[in-house]
Amino acid sequence: MRNLSSWGNIHHTNGEVTFLKSTDKNIFHNKPTTFFGFGRSYGDLPINNSGGVVCTQDYNEIISVDWESGVMKAKSGISLKQILEHSIPHGWFLNVSPGSSYVSLGGAVANDVHGKNHHKSGSFGNFVKSIGLKRSDGSYLELSREQNQELFNLTISGLGLTGFIDWVEIKLKKISSTNLVTENIRYESLDDFFELSKESNEWEYVAAWVDCLAPEKNIGRGILSRSKHCDDGKLIFEKDMHFLSLPFSLPNWALNKSSIKAFNFMYQSIHSKQSKSAIANYKKSLYPLDSIKNWNRMYGKRGFYQHQCIVPKKFAFDATQELLSLISRSGQGSFLAVLKNHGPELSPGRNSFCIEGTSLALDFPNNGKDTVNLLSKLDSICNKYGGRIYPAKDANMSSEIYKNCFKNWKELDDAKDPNISSAFWERVTHE
Numbered sequence: 001m002r003n004l005s006s007w008g009n010i011h012h013t014n015g016e017v018t019f020l021k022s023t024d025k026n027i028f029h030n031k032p033t034t035f036f037g038f039g040r041s042y043g044d045l046p047i048n049n050s051g052g053v054v055c056t057q058d059y060n061e062i063i064s065v066d067w068e069s070g071v072m073k074a075k076s077g078i079s080l081k082q083i084l085e086h087s088i089p090h091g092w093f094l095n096v097s098p099g100s101s102y103v104s105l106g107g108a109v110a111n112d113v114h115g116k117n118h119h120k121s122g123s124f125g126n127f128v129k130s131i132g133l134k135r136s137d138g139s140y141l142e143l144s145r146e147q148n149q150e151l152f153n154l155t156i157s158g159l160g161l162t163g164f165i166d167w168v169e170i171k172l173k174k175i176s177s178t179n180l181v182t183e184n185i186r187y188e189s190l191d192d193f194f195e196l197s198k199e200s201n202e203w204e205y206v207a208a209w210v211d212c213l214a215p216e217k218n219i220g221r222g223i224l225s226r227s228k229h230c231d232d233g234k235l236i237f238e239k240d241m242h243f244l245s246l247p248f249s250l251p252n253w254a255l256n257k258s259s260i261k262a263f264n265f266m267y268q269s270i271h272s273k274q275s276k277s278a279i280a281n282y283k284k285s286l287y288p289l290d291s292i293k294n295w296n297r298m299y300g301k302r303g304f305y306q307h308q309c310i311v312p313k314k315f316a317f318d319a320t321q322e323l324l325s326l327i328s329r330s331g332q333g334s335f336l337a338v339l340k341n342h343g344p345e346l347s348p349g350r351n352s353f354c355i356e357g358t359s360l361a362l363d364f365p366n367n368g369k370d371t372v373n374l375l376s377k378l379d380s381i382c383n384k385y386g387g388r389i390y391p392a393k394d395a396n397m398s399s400e401i402y403k404n405c406f407k408n409w410k411e412l413d414d415a416k417d418p419n420i421s422s423a424f425w426e427r428v429t430h431e
């Protein structure tokens, strides 16, 4: 029996864990089952407190691929990194990449993940052509826009509840280079962020780092990064060398308001207001944290929360200002804070997180009650403006808030496989 934890290191599985192999026919436990990809969700989504957990990391074969059209069909446990290893030499890339490549194909579908190019491309589900779904009653369904469409839409963003995602067929993106030309621009206020984001709309990947401890007059200040693929014909898959690795959890005092303030000051100082172009490989821009193995241990043994919410475009300024002001006043938060403008909803996912608007994602070291109280206040602000909280990052929202965020949740509950559950689902539907 192995203990698995999700990325925030707060939630651990208590149930029985099995590791699925490509040849295995029996997928489900005899008790409520949760699927676990790479556990890159931060909270209790891939966690099961009493039933069985099925880990899919070794269920990772490519079933077919057409390098002419860029269509790949692979088993659900394959990581995005493994997909890139195969596709890059042929000039194909992922249409949508979350901030880590250690994410499984099944996990990317279940959360309908998004990347820095959401304003242009939408979320992952937009590029899913079909899905093979195994249900615990022994039935097997093929899902697509043409076949079993309703279940297709509910499985994309379905939090792994509609059945075991056996394989996924995706459309890849043609690229001429794995190098990205990137500009990092320092800006001083929230007004500047919205102005710069608008100006950067034609860039492929856009997101900003924000100083979560900025004083009131500089709320929202930070560094906006924008990048696009070069044209230099270089197609190089970058291996993680893991020169940097956190071998053990840092003590809890290592991350406090003073050390974060110092980091934020230093980080802003090395960037100028004038945009400067630099060319670097995709990993540096899209998956910067993947190079530091076990970086989540820097938050100490008590672990950490991440809060990510998205608010509709028409309230984006007011809501973001209110969220950031509260965070700054609380003195909590860390240097990992990301602000991003999102485009229209293009994915068929019925319960997807992304809407057209602005999202804010922030890590919070776990300081017990103080942190949980702050998270609840952030949830309330987001809820007041008609926004959504991201299940992939959540470990705290109430049932009421969840149901307000995801108006189609009942459709998911009705389509849920009776032998699947998760600690997250128990929390947000049974409170």
Ligand SMILES: Cc1cc2nc3c(=O)[nH]c(=O)nc-3n(C[C@H](O)[C@H](O)[C@H](O)COP(=O)(O)OP(=O)(O)OC[C@H]3O[C@@H](n4cnc5c(N)ncnc54)[C@H](O)[C@@H]3O)c2cc1C
Binding pocket: 007, 034, 035, 036, 037, 038, 039, 040, 041, 042, 045, 046, 056, 076, 077, 097, 098, 099, 100, 102, 103, 104, 105, 106, 107, 108, 110, 111, 112, 113, 114, 115, 116, 159, 160, 161, 163, 164, 165, 166, 289, 392, 393, 422
């Ligand atoms: C550093 C970092 C950066 C991130 N950046 C982003 C980002 O920019 N955008 C974004 O959207 N997300 C981001 N995430 C979150 C991450 O992309 C999602 O949580 C993703 O779903 C994790 O995939 P996983 O394989 O680890 O799945 P897990 O976290 O293990 O599971 C996620 C869900 O998928 C279900 N699942 C997994 N496999 C299957 C299967 N075969 N069948 C049925 N259900 C299944 C699980 O039951 C669970 O509900 C980030 C995470 C990290 C750690």
